[in-house]
Amino acid sequence: MIRELSAERGVRPWAWLLAIVVHLAFVAVLVFGVAWRHKVTAPMQAELWDNLPAPATVTRPVPPTPAPPPPPAPVKAPEPPPVPKAQVPEPVKTPPAADIGLKKKALEREKEAQARQQALKKHERELAEEIRQQRAAALKEEEQDEARREATEERRREAAEVAKKAQKAKAALIDRYKLAIINKIKLNTDVPLGVPDGLTLEVDLTVLPTGEILMPVKIVKPSGNAAYDQAVLRGIMRSQPLPLPPEPELRRDFRTTHLQLKHEK
């Protein structure tokens, strides 16, 4: 049986109080002083590009312009109607010697003939005029046609050019993102010591639109150094999610990505 000092009994409440104070102080220091709060911010990533391709031409590949309607068959200029041969009636030869009556008659006839001739001539002129007008109209139409055809041709050429340019910009963009992916992988790869310079590893990745990599990663062409290959594969796994373009159309192109990773110091 433990016998206590009488003095100990008087001290006991104080001891307990002090013990509780010590614990409260310690807990307070731990809780309020040492807040074990880790705020891990996702690493920020910036891509520096010296020039940006116009996103509009890239994001919306120019839809193939519908083939211009076949140019209307050139309207055949209507065959000028056969010029009616002006049948110039032979001037009635009047006998030089004729009596007045005859002469009068002859004069009258001559006059008549002249009038007829004039009418004929007028008719002829009118016809010619008409033909000329028709011809001019046809020519004009043909010209317009030609212009229209040329315009559509031009448009088609332009569209093709724009499409080609868009394709080119898209390819450039894809290349840039590929470069970004490779850079990220390189950042995440711990190349083991003793790996010679200039090793090249080619892999095929299956990339989900979220930037995650579907296993397994296919090694198309090993570098010849197994340690390096393994390190790169680990680096690839560590690089998830891969930096993908924000446009879903472009992301689709990364579904299967072929990468060439070259080791250089």
Place this chain on the structure above:
Amino acid sequence: MNVTTDVSLVSLVTNASVLVQIVMGLLLVVSLMSWSYIFMKMLTLRRARSQTTLFEESFWGGSDLNTLYQRTASNSADTGSLERIFEAGFREFQRHRTGGMMDATATTSGVQRAMKATYQREMDALESHLSFLATVGSVSPYVGLFGTVWGIMNAFRGLANVGQATLAHVAPGIAEALVATAMGLFAAIPAVVAYNRYAHEIDRLAIRFESFMEEFSNILQRQIKPHNGR
């Protein structure tokens, strides 16, 4: 996406498994008790030291043994260990004297036995709870370690169900398990320090008591002789 891992101490304790929480509660109680004993011993030992010094001063200050005895017997509530030893020895001596059997060896040995008994009782009282501190100092790290091992076992068992294991899956479990070890160490370190220190202080007090007992019995023996020769 910001990954915010809020690992506050409170959440670590509240999220721990039941057994770990029991261990932590046990350690908290043990720590409270050991700290209360630490303070208790601190205060009583300081008092015992000062009382011993005070009594030694008054004893060797040349005051009469009888008046000293009267004084200590009258206010027994406020006496120290050394006073009680003196009181026991002197009471035995007086009993021998009033009984008229002043055989030197018998009186001396009787006085010594009486003082020895009181001394042992006082030492036992002084050393009370020290064994508790020793036990806390040696066992509570193991108790905390047990809680930690259990918590880590649970953390890894939970890990088995996760397909892709990352550090983030295990880390909270291990952290909350390690809190148990931290608490065990928190209870153990002061207990060990206090135990060593108080054991040393009690040893010094015991040496003072023993030397006083020897000297006091010598003084009493000297008092017997002239009495005998009279």
